[in-house]
Amino acid sequence: KxxxxxxxxxxxxxxxxxxxxxxxxxxxxxHPSGGMETIDPTKVENTAPFDEPGVKKLEDGTYEVVVIAEAFSFNPGDIKVPAGEKVVFKVTSKDVTHSFSIVDTTVNMMVVPGRVNTKTFKFDKPGKYLILCNEYCGGGHHYMSTEIEVV
Ligand code: CUA
Known part of the structure; x- marks a missing residue:
């Protein structure tokens, strides 16, 4: 028994x-890489959504902002989104590690080549916000910035 x-x-x-x-x-x-989307950094411009950088309104009403970072600029240079709407930033790098940091917001992400770095944010107040690279990326690092206009 x-x-x-x-x-x-x-x-x-x-x-x-x-x-x-x-x-x-x-x-x-x-979760092969911590749930992150990967991308071939040498083919960024041929890979969706980075073949069309810029602002796009999606069917569910959110705004997708696709940005390519490279030494020492962000493409596109002019971004305009509405206040009070959900904005999804998708950023990748063509070369080295940068950052995509919007001053006075919680958007402060590393931009790692080979990865699609995503952050969702809702702007409450209209205005112009400064986007900076906070990660040392070479000689022009200090000039690597652009603006986002919230209307
Ligand atoms: Cu890009 Cu510092």
């Missing part, structure tokens, strides 16, 4: 073990 109990215990342990292994493998496969 005891043998049966031990056998049952063994089988349950085995199933438990296999399901833990299975769950971790499953979870790992679904």
């Amino acid at each position: 005891y043998e049966k109990i031990w056998l049952l215990f063994g089988i349950i342990s085995l199933i438990l073990f296999l399901s833990i292994v299975g769950v971790s493998a499953f979870g790992f496969n679904h």
Whole structure:
């Protein structure tokens, strides 16, 4: 009688073990790089959405802002979005690591080549906001800035 109990215990342990292994493998496969989208940095201009940098209104009413960072500028240089709407920034780099930081907001993300770096933000107040690169990226780093107009 005891043998049966031990056998049952063994089988349950085995199933438990296999399901833990299975769950971790499953979870790992679904987050190969921490859930980040990747991109070939040498083909940025041929890869959607970066083949069309700029502001686009999506079907669900949010605004997508696609920006390419490179030493030492942001493309496009003029960005205009409405206040009070959800804005999704998608930024990638063609060369080295930059940052995309909008002064006086919580938008302050690293822009890593090979990755699509995303941040969602809603501007409450209209006005002009300064976008800076906060990551040292070379000789022109201090000049790497642009403006975003919130209307
Ligand atoms: Cu780009 Cu500093």
